[in-house]
Amino acid sequence: MTIVKRCNVCSRFRAYEEGDRFCLACGNEGLDSACACGRTFEYALVEPEGELHCPRCGQSLRGRSSEFV
Secondary structure, three states: OEEEEEEOOOOOEEEEEOOOOEOOOOOOEOEEOEOOOOOEOHHHHOOOOOOOEOOOOOOEOOOOOOOOO
């Protein structure tokens, strides 16, 4: 099963399989499968590159996770 996940470090969205833990682009561990509000990221793969916001809560999805400061 394919799941769209976002890397906590480089913010890239990619399709991953269950059990995948490392980012394809930068190699870091820490992939999120949903926004903090619970909205999944399937919409992100069909949107153009650039600034994205969660359609449910409006949070910007650009930049690093707060745990990587």
